[in-house]
Amino acid sequence: MSATVIILFLAIVLLTLVITFFAAKRTQTAGDFYTAGGGLTGMQNGLAIAGDYLSAASFLGIAGAIALFGFDGFFYSIGFLIAYLVVLFLVAEPLRNLGKYTLADMINSRFDARKVRGAAALNTITISTFYMIAQLVGAGALIQLLFGIKYWMAVLIVGVMMTIYVLFGGMIATSWVQIVKAVLLMAGMVIMTFLVLLKFNFNIGQMFTDVKSVTAHGEAYLMPGLQYTEPLGTISLMLALVLGTAGLPHILMRFFTVRDAKTARSSVVVATWVIGIFYVLTLFLGFGAAAFVGHDTIIAANPGGNMAAPLLAQAVGGDILFAFISAVAFATILAVVAGLVLSGASAFAHDLYGQIIKKGNVTEREQVKAARYASLAVSVLSIVLALFAQYLNVAFLVSLAFCIAASANLPVILYTVYWKRFNTTGAVTAMLTGLLSALILVSISPSVFSPIEGAALFVGEPIFSLTNPALVSVPLGFLGGYVGTLLSKEKDIKRYAEVKVKANTGYKSSGVSH
């Protein structure tokens, strides 16, 4: 570990602590804690969404996947980006208009039932937990590689940092950590792309011709099919990627940090540009790593290809760029885990404690206190889980989180806003069917069972052949909601009229949800 790495690493830690210090002074109400008081601008929130979304899996994982598998690695970039059209066209504005702090608030704007809120909170906690373990395990492995410290120490460092941000600075600190990280990450990407292009004399055609000869795959490197050979498996993965984002609680929560639907919309637009440019640049990083680092060196550093981007930084920019990119990767992890802690804590403190146990009879002070306790609990729990999960496959955990989000949350969101006949029973069955079918199908899939020892959790023949079950579990989530609705006679035309008017016009009454 060189001195430059340590200095940059400490600079980032210091910067985030300064942010937290100032944010803590401004965090007084539950609204401040969960949603930064709803006072972010579209630009700020857009950057924060990008900061929340572009996880280490995106930055290091996709660059590595492109370096190793060419076009197939790029599939992720496309799916993760187009997901924002689903968010923009169908989800962002009604969500902002109907909700307050959590996804459950939005669904409960139509149904008062506690079981609906409970199911929504359960989904949020499940998704955030899987996502969080994935991030922490990835973080541990990465920091271990970058700085040469032990896995448990790495997890503990990230864990303590995220706890500090959320516990003291709430959503204000979390948002600003995400904004700073998004800017640093984009700067790092642009510098690396520039250096890679410089090596190819800014000739993109030349770059394609060159990478064809540098990898062992030859021409096949530029064609799809190196990694994904099963048509249905590929389509199922693509479905989870494009629909999952619109159901991820930590991303949805970001829409409550702005004042109205119009700002929510402009934040999606900013996020889409930033994220889109980022994913275009992953191509140059991937190709650059394939050409200037080489397949064997990437694999030797980490079999998953996660070190491709930092190694490329070293190859094209020397030690200083390597230190900078490593520090950015660290900031990336911190920003994402902080957002996850907050979304998990909001489900515990606001939904389960505040609304279900206390039935909404909590003072502002009690709410903030509950939110802080919940954040601490969520942090400690995920650190402990991550310490035990060291050998779990990170990509599997992330794709599982996306799959549950798409199957369990998206159907209920769409039905709540757009389907007149939808009712309480349907809301519960939609959420539970989606959640259970995703969990069960994954647990009997090749991600868990593999005939080859060590390739998955257990040795055995998988009963279900798709690694990512979205192709089956998403339709099941929709079907569950549909059948559940028809099974119950309940129908509230008046309430739906209110939801419809509010969702589409942004009208807010002083009563019901606020």
Add this chain to the structure above:
Amino acid sequence: MGAEKEYKQEPAKEIDFVQVTESRSFKKLMHDRKKFIVPLTVFFMIFYFLLPILTSYTTFLNTPVIGDISWVWLFALAQFIMTWVLCTVYVKKAAVFDKQADEIIREMEEGGKRQ
């Protein structure tokens, strides 16, 4: 901070939301939104899934177009461009919907009686 200051407080009389949904202006907003959102959503989903479907079941995207750059890369690039274009189109259109929505809110606050 400002989230609830946007609109005036609810008038003393309770708003009949069913009546609002049956008003001509609201129906028009719903109709306009649907006419805009549904076709474009169907379009981008088909455009998106066309990529994995074509790469999984056919090989013609592997034909080189410009030097060694094959159709599959151009199609991938088209996905990015489509996303940005649709984003811009949506924002333009949403500004029109905003105006319609403001009009509906104004009518509601005046008593919501107007049909």
